[in-house]
Amino acid sequence: MSAARKKKTNAEDYLRMYRQMVRIRAFEDRANQLYLSAKMPGLTHMYSGQEAVAVGICEALTATDRITSTHRGHGHCVAKGANFKEMFCELLGKEEGYCRGKGGSMHIADQSNGNLGANAIVGGSMGIATGAALSAKRLGTDDVAVCFFGDGATAQGLWYEVMNMAALWGLPVIYACENNGYSEYTKTDEIAAGSLTARAEAFGIEAHVVDGQDVLAVNDLTQKLVARARKGEGPFFIQLDTYRYHGHHVGDINREYYRSKDEEALWKSERDPIVNFGKWLVDQGISSSDDLDKVKSEVETDADAAVAYAEAAPYPDTREVDMHVYAPSAA
C-alpha cells in the first residue's frame, strides 16, 4: 500500500498522502456517527485533526516496516494500509473485522500491513515496537519500527527503560510522540515536567520536533530518519505537535472545563492538515480543487459502502468465544 522507499517528490505521492488523510477523516466521521446513533458498541477515540502525523510517517514506511498504535489508533491503521471494510467490521464486533470482532477499536491490528495493533494500555506498546526493531535487526531484515504514542504516555516509566535499550543496542526504532496537548481531560503541561526532547536526548537519542499539522514536513523528516535507522543509526525520537478535534473519546462532549471552544475553533480553522495541504496542492498547481473534491467524494462513497457492509455483516459464531485463547503448537 505505501510506496517503497523512494522520495515523495511527485504529484502521485502528494495526492496519495492527501487521499489518505481524507480517508482517515472520513473514517472517523462515520465512527463518531455510529457511536452517536448507538450502533457502535463501547467507546472510541477519534483521530481527526492528527491525520498529517499518521500519514506523513506511514508514507515513509514500507508494508513490512512495523508500527505499534494506541487507543487513538484508527488513523495509524488507515495510514498503514488497512481497508475500511475490515476496520468498520471490527469496530462493530463483526466476524469479518481485522480481529474477528474480538479486538474492537482499541485493539485493531492489521498484521498484513505491519500494524502490530492498537493498545488500550497507555504506553503499553513501547516495548513491543522496540522488540520488533530488535527482531528486525537480529533477523537481518532492514525493517524499521515506529512506535506511536501520545504526550500523556511519556509519563510511563516503560518508555525510559526501552529507550535505554534501544540506544544501547542501536535499534531501528522511531519513537513518535503525538503531542496533542492533552491527556484525557488534563493539559499535559500540568503533568509533564521539563522537556520531552531532552528526555530522549538524555539517553543519547537524537530528537526532533516537527509541526504535526504539516504532512510534508512530517514525511520529509521521517524519510530521512527511516533511511538512517535502516543503516543502523537509530533510534530516533520525534515530537509531533498536533491537536485532536473531538473530545478524549466520542462520549466526551462537554469539555469546556478543560479546553476552550476558542482554542478548538482556532486549530480547526487555521491549522487543519487536510485543508492546508489541499490549498498548497492547488497553489502549487499539483492539483485542482475539483480533483480534490473528487478524491473526497470517492472516499466518502467508499466509506459509506463499508459502513453499510459492516452493519449488515454477521457477528462471529458464539462458538468463537473460546477459540484463539491458545495458538496451536506443533510439539
Add this chain to the structure above:
Amino acid sequence: MSAARKKKTNAEDYLRMYRQMVRIRAFEDRANQLYLSAKMPGLTHMYSGQEAVAVGICEALTATDRITSTHRGHGHCVAKGANFKEMFCELLGKEEGYCRGKGGSMHIADQSNGNLGANAIVGGSMGIATGAALSAKRLGTDDVAVCFFGDGATAQGLWYEVMNMAALWGLPVIYACENNGYSEYTKTDEIAAGSLTARAEAFGIEAHVVDGQDVLAVNDLTQKLVARARKGEGPFFIQLDTYRYHGHHVGDINREYYRSKDEEALWKSERDPIVNFGKWLVDQGISSSDDLDKVKSEVETDADAAVAYAEAAPYPDTREVDMHVYAPSAA
C-alpha cells in the same frame, strides 16, 4: 543521632563523620565474617568502600528526615543512626533485631531514625521516598527525604515516573545515586546509555556530580541541597561516584571475569574514604593518628560485643510467624 541542621565546621562534626565511616566498615567486616563462618543466614551485600556517601549525606539530615535504602543498605542504616546490636540481631534473624528478625539484611528498617527500610527490589523505594516527601510537604513538617539507589537502578522506569511528579510538585526529595560502576556482574556503562545527570535534568531537576569518596564534599553539597529542599526548591539529583570493595554480595568471590584485581587494588589503595579523610584530619591538625586509632578500637570493641550479643540472642518465638501480617485497626 545526626546533628540538627547546623554547619559541620568544627572538629566534633568531623570526628563524628570519621567515626560513622569506621562504624560502617567495622559492621561490614563482621557481617562478611559471619557469612564466611556460616553463621549468617542467606546472603548480604557489603557497603565497604562507599562509606563517605552514606555518612556525608546522613550527617546533613535530622533524625526526622527520611531515607530509603537498598539491598546494599547497612551503611545507610548505620549512618542514619542505628545501633549495632539491633542490626546484628536482625542480620541473624533474632527477635531483638530491628524487624524482629522478619526482615533480615535486605529489609532492615529503623523508623526511629527515619530509615524507611532497605529494599530488595532494585529501584523499589523510589516511589516511597518521593511519597515521604509529599507527606512532609502536605503535613507541613519541613522534613526532607533522601532516596538512595545504585547506578544500576537508574534503568528502572519507576524513577522517571516519580522524578516527573517530584519536579511538578516541588517535593523535598533528593535522589542520591551511588554510582559504583557495577550492576551485579556487569559494568553499568554497558547497560546505561547517555548521561545520568541529563536524565534528571530533562525533568527540570537540578543535578550534581560529586566525588563519593570525599565525605566533606558529599556533606557540603548535601547540606546546601537539603537547606534548599526545605525551602521548597527541590527536588535534586546527586550522582556520587564511588566503589564497592567486595563482590556484589558476600558470595561473589571470583569476580575477575567482570572486574580486575588491579582496579580493585587501585581504589582501595588510593581512594579509600576512611584512610584519606583520616590523613586529612591529621594533616589539618584536627586529630592525631592516635586519636583516630582510638576511635577504631572503640568501634571494634563495640562491634564485637554486638556480634557476641546477637549470636547469643534468642530467635523469635515460633508463634510470631503469623503475627504482623495485618496491623490492628480501630474500626
Add this chain to the structure above:
Amino acid sequence: MREITLSKAVNEAIAEEMRRDETIFLLGEDVAEAGTPFKVLSGLVEEFGTERVIDTPISEPGFTGIAVGAALTGSRPIVDLMFGDFLFLIMDQLCNQAAKAYYMSGGKLNVPMVLRTNLGATRRSAAQHSQSLHALVAHIPGLKVALPSSAYEAKGLMKTAIRDNNPVVIFEDKLMYQDKAPVPEEEYLIPFGEANVKRQGKDITLIGTSSMVQVAEAAAEALAKEGIEAEVIDPRTIVPLDEETLLRSVKKTSRAIVIDEGHQSYGITGEIASRLNEKAFYHLDAPVVRMGAMDVPVPFSPALEDLTVPTVEKVTAMARRLVAGEMIHAA
C-alpha cells in the same frame, strides 16, 4: 430511606472521611476537575482543593509508590486506579512493597492506604479494560480486599477501608455506578470479614461477589417461583473472608454455588468452594459448584462478551439441577 447511586455513595464516603481526617488525600489520573472518567469523584476538588485531590501523570507504578511512601509517613492516601486492568502495572508497589511493609518491619511500619479500582465486563471495552482481577490481590498476604455489591456496601466498606491501618484494595463494579440503593443519611461503617445474608433460604446457598450478588438475588427470585428457596450470601470482603457465615448456611442447605466475575480457573470460586468442601464436606448433598467467568480474555464483540460471564439464567438452571440431584451423575 433515601436512595442514591453507587457513584454518589463512594463520593460521600470519601468526602465524609476527608472532612474527618486531614491526613487523607486522593491521587490518580483525572481525579480533580474531571472527577474521574466515571465522574465518581466530582465535586471533591471543589471542596478539598488540589492539595488533597491530586491529578497525576499517567504513571500508575509511580503514584502508587508515592502513596505507599506517604502512607508510611503519616498520611492516609486513597489511590484511584482508573481501571482494574491497570493493577498489572502496579503489582510490585502493591504486593512487594505495600503488602509486606508491616510484616517485614516486624510491625514497626504500616501502610494505611486504599486502592480504589473497578472490575466487570459486558461494557464492550475489550480485553484490557474489562478484567476482574480481585483474585490476584486476594492471594497476597498483607492486603485486604473488599467487593461492594451495592451503593450501601460501597459507602460502608469504603469508610472502613479508609480507617483501616493496612493497604485495602476495593473493587467497584463499573456497571453499577448508576445503580441506586437505600443508603442511610447517618454515618455507618461495614466491618470487614462479615458476610451479609441477603436472603434466607433452606434449599441451596448462592454465594455471589460484587455484581454477582444481583445475579444471585435475581436467580433466587426465579427459583422461588418454582418453590426452591435459595439463600443468598454476599461475603463483602474476600480478605478477610467470613467463613463461618458461609459454612453455617451451607450446612443448612447442603448445596451451594459460588458465583464470581473473575476467571474461573485459579480464581475466587476455587478458594471458597474448596473451603466449603473441606469444612462442610459431610453436610453436602452435592459438590459445591463454581460459576466464574470463562477462561478467555474478554472479547469485544457483543455477540461474544455476554457469553463469558455468569448470568441469572445460567445460575438458575444450575441451581435447579443441583436441587434436583442431577449433579450426582455429573461427578
Add this chain to the structure above:
Amino acid sequence: MREITLSKAVNEAIAEEMRRDETIFLLGEDVAEAGTPFKVLSGLVEEFGTERVIDTPISEPGFTGIAVGAALTGSRPIVDLMFGDFLFLIMDQLCNQAAKAYYMSGGKLNVPMVLRTNLGATRRSAAQHSQSLHALVAHIPGLKVALPSSAYEAKGLMKTAIRDNNPVVIFEDKLMYQDKAPVPEEEYLIPFGEANVKRQGKDITLIGTSSMVQVAEAAAEALAKEGIEAEVIDPRTIVPLDEETLLRSVKKTSRAIVIDEGHQSYGITGEIASRLNEKAFYHLDAPVVRMGAMDVPVPFSPALEDLTVPTVEKVTAMARRLVAGEMIHAA
C-alpha cells in the same frame, strides 16, 4: 542413565533448542558472562555470542515488552527473570500484552515466548526473594504454566515451552538447581497437560507441584512403612492441567492432599481441590485437603521461615489422619 543437575538440564535444553532454531534468543540481567547469579546459563554466551545471549539493564518491564515485540515479529525469545518475585514488575507486559495478543487479534498475532523464572522459600532470602507466584499467572487465560519437579522435567518441559507458540511461564525451584536426576542423552520432550504418576498407590493420592513432589514422595515413603500406599502425582503443568489423570487416581484412592509452595489462600490448591471435589465428589471418603504455604509474607528468620512451607512430616501426618478417617470429625 547419566545424572545431571537441574541447572545443567535447563542449560542443555536451551542450548539444544538454540542450535536447532536461529530465531531463539535469550535476554535478561546478567545472563551472558555471568550466566545468571544461579549460573544456570553458564557457557551459552560462549557458544551463541552476545547477539543471542543478551545482558539487559535492570528493566524488567522493558525487556519483557521487548520480548513480546520480538515474539510478535518472527523471533522466539526466552526471557530470564532472575527471581519469581519480580513477576509483579512485568505483569502488564505478560498479562495485558503477551497473554492476550492471540485472542485480541482473532488469531492473527501470536507470542511464542518463554519466561523462565523461579519459586521457592527456605533460602533465607526474605519476603521479596522467596515467593512462589505461579497462581497469579495461572489465573490469566493465554498463558501456559509449567512447574518442573526435577532435572528430567526441567529439560523436557523447557524444550516443549520453547517450541510452543504461546507465552509460557516456567518456574524452576531455586533450591533444586544442584539436585541431580537421571536425564537421557537422547532428545525428548515432555508434552504439556500430561501429569506424571510418580508412584502408584491405592490408599491416598498426594498431588504435589514443583519441589512439593519431592515432599510428597518422601511422605509416601514414610507412609509405606506404616502400610499406607500413597499414589504420588506431579501435574507438571498447571495450565493446561491434566484433570483426567488426577481424577482417575482420586476415584481410585478416594482421598487426596494437594501440596503446593504458593500461599494457600486463593492459590493453586483451591483450584485443584475444588475440581476434584466437583468431579469426583461421590468417590471421596473425605474432603480433598489442601496444604499450601502459610498466608504470610516469607519471614527472614530461619526460626520462622521453615514453618511457612509444607514439610514431609506435616504431609505424612495429614495423610495418616485422612486414611484413619479422622478428618470426618474435622468437617
